[in-house]
Amino acid sequence: MSTAVETASSAVIVAIDGPSGTGKSSTSKAVAAKLGLSYLDTGAQYRAITWWMLNNGIDVSSPAEIATAAAKPVIVSGTDPSAPTITVDGEDASGPIRTQEVTSKVSAVSAVPEVRTIITELQRSIAAGAEGGIVVEGRDIGTTVLPDADIKIFLTASPEARAARRSGEVKGSDLAATREALIRRDAADSGRKTSPLAKADDAVEVDTTELTLQQVIECVVTLVEEKRTAA
Ligand SMILES: Nc1ncnc2c1ncn2[C@@H]1O[C@H](COP(=O)(O)OP(=O)(O)O)[C@@H](O)[C@H]1O
Numbered sequence: 001m002s003t004a005v006e007t008a009s010s011a012v013i014v015a016i017d018g019p020s021g022t023g024k025s026s027t028s029k030a031v032a033a034k035l036g037l038s039y040l041d042t043g044a045q046y047r048a049i050t051w052w053m054l055n056n057g058i059d060v061s062s063p064a065e066i067a068t069a070a071a072k073p074v075i076v077s078g079t080d081p082s083a084p085t086i087t088v089d090g091e092d093a094s095g096p097i098r099t100q101e102v103t104s105k106v107s108a109v110s111a112v113p114e115v116r117t118i119i120t121e122l123q124r125s126i127a128a129g130a131e132g133g134i135v136v137e138g139r140d141i142g143t144t145v146l147p148d149a150d151i152k153i154f155l156t157a158s159p160e161a162r163a164a165r166r167s168g169e170v171k172g173s174d175l176a177a178t179r180e181a182l183i184r185r186d187a188a189d190s191g192r193k194t195s196p197l198a199k200a201d202d203a204v205e206v207d208t209t210e211l212t213l214q215q216v217i218e219c220v221v222t223l224v225e226e227k228r229t230a231a
């Protein structure tokens with residue numbers, strides 16, 4: 001499988017990775033909007049395939065069943081950072097992919113190599129088609145999907161900060177339970193054999209624990225602009 005993604009020479013490719021709640025989605029959307037780039041949420045694609053499996057009677061505790069079904073759903077991602085979209089077989093999946101049921105199953109589905117091969121190819125073709133450049137966020141973008149990205153950022157934050165951010169989004173959620181679920185998902189995503197959650201050797205690590213979202217956005221915009229000026 002070729003990993004090289006050819007885009008127009010002026011097109012910048014930004015890879016933003018990190019665990020849940022570090023600010024990948026909010027930062028990536030804002031940076032893309034500010035710099036006029038496209039935006040791709042790869043976690044939404046893994047959530048979408050998981051949602052399809054759950055809706056279609058696939059036993060998600062069986063890697064073999066998941067592998068056999070992996071090529072069936074048609075997943076389409078819209079890459080406008082001000083209105084990102086995701087459909088599965090033509091149906092809007094943006095709401096249902098955020099349910100607790102999908103969140104609790106997505107690590108198991110995304111660990112299956114056949115799923116990763118299909119979704120990785122889709123991600124590379126979207127990046128290659130983004131003529132003005134793109135910000136791609138996920139877990140393995142800098143290491144596996146786009147190893148030649150112009151800029152790689154790895155966002156981190158303490159589990160406490162991440163759990164507080166996540167539970168702030170859901171009214172009445174239990175902070176301790178959210179923290180435990182995050183830590184479990186981190187372990188599954190970092191521990192899988194095929195392209196685990198990991199910082200690329202050449203990624204810039206940004207610890208967002210003590211930073212506001214605005215500060216993180218400014219930091220990433222500066223890094224991208226410095227890179228563009230140097231190129
Ligand atoms: N630096 C930050 N400080 C405070 N809250 C933040 C920060 N970054 C993101 N958030 C908030 O935390 C939540 C999770 O952020 P999100 O961008 O979805 O993270 P990720 O994509 O890494 O899971 C969102 O509600 C977001 O507004």
Ligand SMILES: Nc1ccn([C@H]2C[C@H](O)[C@@H](COP(=O)(O)OP(=O)(O)O)O2)c(=O)n1
Nearest residue numbers: 020021042043044046106110138139140189
């Ligand atoms: N590039 C990626 C992106 C996400 N995944 C998997 C692992 C993650 O736990 C799930 C969901 O990712 P998502 O970014 O939506 O998760 P959060 O919203 O940050 O909680 O998908 C992956 O394996 N590889």
